[in-house]
Amino acid sequence: MTLLLPLSIRKVRNIAAVLVGMYATSRILENKNYIQHGTTSTYTHCRNVAYVSLQLAQKFHWKVDEHSLIRGALLHDYYLYDWHDRQNRPRLHGFRHPALALANAEKTYALTPVEIDIIKHHMFPLTFFPPRTKEGFLITLSDKLCSLYETLKLNEHHAAKCRSCDFKSGN
Ligand SMILES: [Fe+2]
Ligand SMILES: [Fe+2]
Numbered sequence: 001m002t003l004l005l006p007l008s009i010r011k012v013r014n015i016a017a018v019l020v021g022m023y024a025t026s027r028i029l030e031n032k033n034y035i036q037h038g039t040t041s042t043y044t045h046c047r048n049v050a051y052v053s054l055q056l057a058q059k060f061h062w063k064v065d066e067h068s069l070i071r072g073a074l075l076h077d078y079y080l081y082d083w084h085d086r087q088n089r090p091r092l093h094g095f096r097h098p099a100l101a102l103a104n105a106e107k108t109y110a111l112t113p114v115e116i117d118i119i120k121h122h123m124f125p126l127t128f129f130p131p132r133t134k135e136g137f138l139i140t141l142s143d144k145l146c147s148l149y150e151t152l153k154l155n156e157h158h159a160a161k162c163r164s165c166d167f168k169s170g171n
Contacts, residue, residue, distance in 0.1 A: 004055035007165075011066070015050050015165035018070045026108045027080060034082040037150035042077050044162075045146060049073045051162040053135075053142035062134055065114050069135045072118030075105040076139055098123050 007015075022028045031043035040048075050073035057064045079100040083093045090096050102119045105111060111119075118139045121131040131137050148154070 004052065004059055007051065007054055007058070011054050012051075012165045014066060015047070015054070015070050018050075018067070018074060019047065019166060022074060026075075026078075027104075028074065028078070030080055031077070034080075035084055036077065037147055038153055040150040042082075045150060046074045046077055047166055048146045048150070048162045049076065049139060049142045051165060052146055053138045056138050056142055057134075062138070064135050064138065065112070068112045068114035068118070069138065071109075071111075072115040072135060073139055073142070075101065075109075075111075075115065076119050076122045076143065077101055078104045078119070080104055094123065094126055098127060 019028075028043065028046075031046065032041050034042040036042040036045035050070050053069055053073050054066065057066075057069065077097065079097045081088055083089050083097070090100070098120050102111075102116065105115075105119060109115075114133050114135045117131050117133045117136040121127065121129055121136050122139050122143050124130045124140050131140055
């Protein structure tokens, strides 16, 4: 995503801080075991979405709730299974997983209305209702860009930048 400028060190550190906090308080590391697109794990995908959503906010000069944007990005696919595994995934995964991710996230955290909007509506327009917040809109866009890059394996250069906000766990 060369049209998007890299994030400042402060923003990268903000993503890292939220991620590290979640290691101890959630099951987010399990997402390293589940593939999202191509060879990209769900964990890495969510981290990429957080990074790109902040890049988009920067590009559009939008003032956003950065903390909720990062948390929403990291939890937007917190459904905790591999959707390629036909035996263990629910039917209609594409439509149902935002609600499953939200239920899991709500078991773990008291979510802000912005975080709920992000998780619930990130699959728009596949799911009927659009996001109601700027942050929700940024995640729907960032999610689609990252999904495209990950599926087509276009993200090697970009992935290297995203890794910078994940100094502790590597990949
Ligand atoms: Fe999703
Ligand atoms: Fe996603």
